[in-house]
Amino acid sequence: MLTLLFAIGLLVFSGIAALFAGRSPLISTVIGVSGALVSCVVGLVPAIRVLSLGTVESFRTVWQVPGGSFYVELDALSALFLIPILGVSAICVLYGGQYLQVYKNENKLGWAWLWVNLLIASMVLVVVARNAILFLVAWEIMSLSSYFLVTFQYYRKGVREAGWTYLIATQLGTAFLLVLFILLGESGGSLDFDHFMFTHGSWSGISANVLFVLAIIGFGTKAGFVPFHVWLPEAHPAAPSHVSAIMSGVMIKTGIYGLLRTLTFLGSPPEWWGWLLIGIGMTSGVLGVLYAIAQHDLKRLLAYHSVENIGIITLGIGIGVLGISIQSPQMIALGFAGGLLHVINHAFFKSLLFLGAGSIIHATGTAEVDRLGGLLKRMPWTGVTFLIGAVAISGLPPLNGFISEFLIYVGAFTGAIQKTTPLAPLIGVIASLALIGGLAAACFAKAFGISFLGEARSQHAANPHEVGWIMRSSMLLLAAGCLLIVIFSPRLIGMMSSPIAVITGLPTTSLLMELQPASDWLWTILQVVSIFLGLLGILATIRYLLLRRKQVELNVTWDCGYVQPSSGRMQYTASSFAQPITDLSRLFLGTSKTFIPPQGYFPEASSFHTDTPDWYRRHIYGYLFSGLCWLSSKLRWFQHGRVHLYILYIAVTLLLLLIWNLG
Amino acid sequence: MHSRIDIIFTLIILANLLLLSSSRLGTCINVAAIQGLLLAVLTLATRTDEPLIQTSILILSTIVLKSIVFPQLLQRAIRDSETRREMRPYVGYAQSIVVGMVVLALSLWLGSKLPLPNPTISPLALPVALFTILVGLFLIVSRRKAVSQVLGYLVMENGIYVFGVTMVHESTLFVELGVLLDVFVGVFIMGIMIFHISREFDHLDVDRLSTLKD
Numbered sequence: 001m002l003t004l005l006f007a008i009g010l011l012v013f014s015g016i017a018a019l020f021a022g023r024s025p026l027i028s029t030v031i032g033v034s035g036a037l038v039s040c041v042v043g044l045v046p047a048i049r050v051l052s053l054g055t056v057e058s059f060r061t062v063w064q065v066p067g068g069s070f071y072v073e074l075d076a077l078s079a080l081f082l083i084p085i086l087g088v089s090a091i092c093v094l095y096g097g098q099y100l101q102v103y104k105n106e107n108k109l110g111w112a113w114l115w116v117n118l119l120i121a122s123m124v125l126v127v128v129a130r131n132a133i134l135f136l137v138a139w140e141i142m143s144l145s146s147y148f149l150v151t152f153q154y155y156r157k158g159v160r161e162a163g164w165t166y167l168i169a170t171q172l173g174t175a176f177l178l179v180l181f182i183l184l185g186e187s188g189g190s191l192d193f194d195h196f197m198f199t200h201g202s203w204s205g206i207s208a209n210v211l212f213v214l215a216i217i218g219f220g221t222k223a224g225f226v227p228f229h230v231w232l233p234e235a236h237p238a239a240p241s242h243v244s245a246i247m248s249g250v251m252i253k254t255g256i257y258g259l260l261r262t263l264t265f266l267g268s269p270p271e272w273w274g275w276l277l278i279g280i281g282m283t284s285g286v287l288g289v290l291y292a293i294a295q296h297d298l299k300r301l302l303a304y305h306s307v308e309n310i311g312i313i314t315l316g317i318g319i320g321v322l323g324i325s326i327q328s329p330q331m332i333a334l335g336f337a338g339g340l341l342h343v344i345n346h347a348f349f350k351s352l353l354f355l356g357a358g359s360i361i362h363a364t365g366t367a368e369v370d371r372l373g374g375l376l377k378r379m380p381w382t383g384v385t386f387l388i389g390a391v392a393i394s395g396l397p398p399l400n401g402f403i404s405e406f407l408i409y410v411g412a413f414t415g416a417i418q419k420t421t422p423l424a425p426l427i428g429v430i431a432s433l434a435l436i437g438g439l440a441a442a443c444f445a446k447a448f449g450i451s452f453l454g455e456a457r458s459q460h461a462a463n464p465h466e467v468g469w470i471m472r473s474s475m476l477l478l479a480a481g482c483l484l485i486v487i488f489s490p491r492l493i494g495m496m497s498s499p500i501a502v503i504t505g506l507p508t509t510s511l512l513m514e515l516q517p518a519s520d521w522l523w524t525i526l527q528v529v530s531i532f533l534g535l536l537g538i539l540a541t542i543r544y545l546l547l548r549r550k551q552v553e554l555n556v557t558w559d560c561g562y563v564q565p566s567s568g569r570m571q572y573t574a575s576s577f578a579q580p581i582t583d584l585s586r587l588f589l590g591t592s593k594t595f596i597p598p599q600g601y602f603p604e605a606s607s608f609h610t611d612t613p614d615w616y617r618r619h620i621y622g623y624l625f626s627g628l629c630w631l632s633s634k635l636r637w638f639q640h641g642r643v644h645l646y647i648l649y650i651a652v653t654l655l656l657l658l659i660w661n662l663g
Numbered sequence: 664m665h666s667r668i669d670i671i672f673t674l675i676i677l678a679n680l681l682l683l684s685s686s687r688l689g690t691c692i693n694v695a696a697i698q699g700l701l702l703a704v705l706t707l708a709t710r711t712d713e714p715l716i717q718t719s720i721l722i723l724s725t726i727v728l729k730s731i732v733f734p735q736l737l738q739r740a741i742r743d744s745e746t747r748r749e750m751r752p753y754v755g756y757a758q759s760i761v762v763g764m765v766v767l768a769l770s771l772w773l774g775s776k777l778p779l780p781n782p783t784i785s786p787l788a789l790p791v792a793l794f795t796i797l798v799g800l801f802l803i804v805s806r807r808k809a810v811s812q813v814l815g816y817l818v819m820e821n822g823i824y825v826f827g828v829t830m831v832h833e834s835t836l837f838v839e840l841g842v843l844l845d846v847f848v849g850v851f852i853m854g855i856m857i858f859h860i861s862r863e864f865d866h867l868d869v870d871r872l873s874t875l876k877d
Contacts, residue, residue: 644753644803644804644805645804647800647803647804648804651797651800651801651804655769655797658773659769659773662773662776662777663776
């Protein structure tokens with residue numbers, strides 16, 4: 001535990017040191033990055049120890065804040081979340097060290113490093129805090145430091161607006177958490193988490209339900225459940241890429257952590273909580289991936305994929321919660337294991353993809369898919385690692401996304417063949433998982449195909465350079481992580497049993513037993529897949545051998561009589577590639593099209609473009625906030641600027657309170 | 664003993680009513696100075712059981728600040744800015760007196776209701792403290808000139824002083840000196856502000872400040 005506290009301290013210290021060394025961008029970067037790296041490595045040691053042994057380490061001291069105490073504890077659930085928080089963030093910070101050098105003239109890099117290191121430190125504190133005040137303080141530091149990172153390029157108007165959206169969303173979410181913790185503390189008699197533990201009997205049903213809904217809204221805003229997801233597609237594109245990677249890969253998982261932690265306070269859940277979670281998972285997953293397909297900005301697309309993956313995680317948790325209420329140990333073990341493993345997996349491949357997008361921006365200056373093309377030849381490292389991430393996020397074997405989704409599939413099937421649960425919703429889970437997987441594959445066929453294959457579509461993509469070796473190696477590390485998780489998956493699935501034991505209170509050994517068959521199946525599947533991969537390798541070798549003697553040359557693709565055989569423009573665009581799917585799902589998306597069809601025998605200018613703004617942002621939050629604005633404008637007469645009357649308000653209020661209290 | 668203290672309280676109440684009814688700023692400042700002097704006498708009358716040195720420090724600083732320094736500062740402010748009278752206050756002088764009587768009744772009622780930890784030297788102490796505080800607030804709210812507002816602030820502080828001297832029994836010296844320091848800094852800053860306002864705008868009407876709102 002003390003090692004972890006030391007890591008937190010070192011993070012904060014190195015951040016401040018980087019700020020004070022801000023005059024020289026290089027020194028500031030070196031201090032910030034090395035401080036973060038050392039403390040992440042140091043912090044990972046206790047996390048891995050606790051996760052593999054299933055022990056609990058705690059530390060408690062007084063804190064001069066009403067209701068607060070500095071009470072931190074490291075159990076298996078916290079340790080599990082510490083792995084992406086420390087491991088993935090460290091790699092992203094390493095990448096950022098080189099990525100941010102472009103901005104060293106416009107920005108003070110010292111601030112960026114202070115906020116990044118504070119963000120990591122506060123995320124660590126969030127998952128180990130065991131006092132509501134400490135938790136909320138860490139939660140707010142996390143929100144604010146990430147806000148300052150989102151607004152890193154504050155001199156751009158769009159970035160400032162995205163920052164506002166994020167700030168408002170996160171503060172509204174915290175408001176719900178505040179109520180949640182006050183209610184919990186009121187019933188528990190203390191704001192320490194260990195007082196929140198209740199047997200089911202001491203909760204009246206309604207208040208537990210209220211607390212659960214508060215947690216769903218509060219933590220769901222951070223995690224990005226539909227319809228609270230609106231900040232993700234704004235904030236992620238605005239932030240620098242390594243920050244998007246940390247925020248999307250790691251930070252939003254603290255919402256999932258909070259939800260799981262709250263579940264441990266609320267006793268045994270009624271059945272509808274499981275169904276609600278499954279419903280949220282299905283809508284977030286399917287809508288997230290549908291919106292992703294319709295996007296043309298690479299980072300916005302990835303942001304919607306975060307919504308989708310949070311949906312998958314929630315599906316797993318929902319199956320686990322359902323398993324608790326119908327007392328099915330298989331569903332508990334498989335559902336939670338799938339969800340938790342997906343937390344780690346998503347952290348790896350999503351940050352890999354964001355770093356890939358960052359490399360593209362670094363090399364070409366744009367993240368618009370329609371301006372890219374043909375990058376694979378010029379940026380092979382970025383291309384291959386991006387491809388690995390794309391395969392992983394689509395849930396295809398043999399990469400890590402498949403493992404966790406497979407566990408959720410098995411959990412849903414196990415529930416479906418039991419007689420105790422209604423069949424249709426679980427089949428819905430399986431169907432929506434399959435739909436999500438298929439659509440994600442289509443989406444990344446578009447994202448990878450349009451940006452990395454074919455020919456350059458604009459001057460931006462014509463002469464890109466491969467990024468520096470630090471950025472390359474961080475992407476390689478993450479890609480290697482995706483592969484390593486697969487290789488160690490049988491052991492990793494076993495490791496999930498201790499966090500699940502923390503959530504559900506079931507013994508680890510029985511959970512391990514439930515996970516064993518799934519792990520065995522997985523092993524068989526991976527063997528088959530590796531045979532196929534071997535065959536593919538043989539085919540590739542044969543192709544290579546056959547072509548070795550032949551001459552391979554580049555030529556213009558369309559050269560049959562065109563005046564301007566520009567191969568860049570004669571390709572699929574992102575809009576046209578996605579058009580079949582966006583047309584099918586236009587009921588959900590509300591995509592607006594601008595289509596000027598070619599006319600006559602000698603058609604001239606014609607164009608096709610689609611635009612998919614977020615329906616929830618425009619139709620729910622747009623009306624909500626303009627309504628609020630209208631309401632508060634009605635109160636403007638109250639603010640007239642006469643100081644006398646302001647003082648009169650105060651005096652009269654105080655006097656009335658005094659009279660009311662005495663009379 | 665009792666009656667002597669009650670006489671002082673009555674004089675403080677009368678001073679408050681005079682402040683409410685007078686339109687001449689010079690008179691108001693002098694009344695506030697006399698009120699400060701009354702407070703010093705009150706301290707002397709109530710603090711018989713405490714070390715002489717503490718009481719004398721308190722009394723001396725009260726007299727110096729409340730009866731000499733502040734009045735001088737304010738007199739100079741009205742002399743420099745040539746504002747002799749409070750013209751067109753928000754609440755007229757007759758109405759002010761009526762409000763003052765209502766507030767006095769309210770304070771007496773509150774004083775009878777408020778639970779107090781230890782027996783007080785006089786049943787009038789709490790009502791007088793509340794009345795003075797409320798009169799100070801009322802002056803701030805109802806007057807237009809910046810000087811009157813500073814005066815209101817001073818009167819309000821006098822109320823707090825009455826409360827402290829009569830109610831608080833431990834380590835009064837530090838509490839009172841702390842409050843006095845606050846007021847000193849406050850009046851000092853206001854004095855500077857008044858000086859600057861009158862130099863920039865050649866009047867001291869604070870209601871023009873409302874154009875500063877967003």
